[in-house]
Amino acid sequence: MHIAEGFLPPAHAVAWGVASAPFVVHGVRSLTREVREHPESTLLLGASGAFTFVLSALKLPSVTGSCSHPTGTGLGAILFRPPIMAVLGTITLLFQALLLAHGGLTTLGANVFSMAIVGPWAGYAVYRLLRRYDVPLMVAVFCGAFVADLSTYCVTSVQLALAFPDPSSGFLGALGKFGSIFAVTQIPLAVSEGLLTVLVMRLLVQSSKGELTRLGVLVAGGKRVQAESSEAVAR
């Protein structure tokens, strides 16, 4: 999903930067508030960022005969809500742009938009929706992480198709082309990311029950979920 340095025309680069900036600024605010109000969260915040670091460094082979990497943004979005992932994802992308020549500064806005904004929000939305309908926690976590991963690569395909529409078949033709490179390759990797996120969430449930309850991931005895659904029935 890394659009390489200089590979977006200047107008597109600026536009995606402008679109991403408010999300990142808002994310920085949420992050400082979270750390100030709950200093004990710092460790788990670090672990969420670390998960993104590991997963986005793992280039895995896929069924299309090419390699790609997961994003690791679903976990943090589920734990701390998406705004915070806008910051943690941006840090990861900056590290790769500056040290690895992977992605770039001119394409940072576009890459942040796909990996640190749309991915976390889409994954979080799916997770919340499934939890609302009493889907088991781990199933919701898997689907959330899967969607966060896959939607990131779909956004990248759209970004590239907008910048480089096919001369004969236009935007849709280019979307098909980039989609087959990114999105299809990503499907098995998104499954892997879902499984790894479930694994880490299981370890968290075993080790950090208190923390997960405070963050609303675990509800004491499932009471709130039940209350919500019985309210829905009453309405």
Place this chain on the structure above:
Amino acid sequence: MSRNTKINLLLLLAVALLAVMPLVLGLGDDKEQPFTGSDGEAETAITEIEPDYEPWFSPLYEPPSGEIESALFSLQAALGAGVLAYYFGLRRGRKQGEQRARERDAAGVGGAGESDGEGV
């Protein structure tokens, strides 16, 4: 081995199988260069669509060789894995410490009550 550990190991095994399967089935064999990065393939697709396109900015720093690049990628993964391992190790240690303190209170004070209350 507890049931929890078994499930965790199965999850890891599934991820490993998903990663190895494309290699074993030779799904990259029909390509000139099998298993290249999809980011690079996208760059190729861009130059196919717009042959005249020239990247207008180049990276400030570029790893001088593939080895250095893979070293930096390993560094990234190692940093992340290190922090994750620290987190889970710390949690586990704290939990054990708390449990030991509780046991010591229960055994040593013999139900005097005071420290029991604090232990919780």
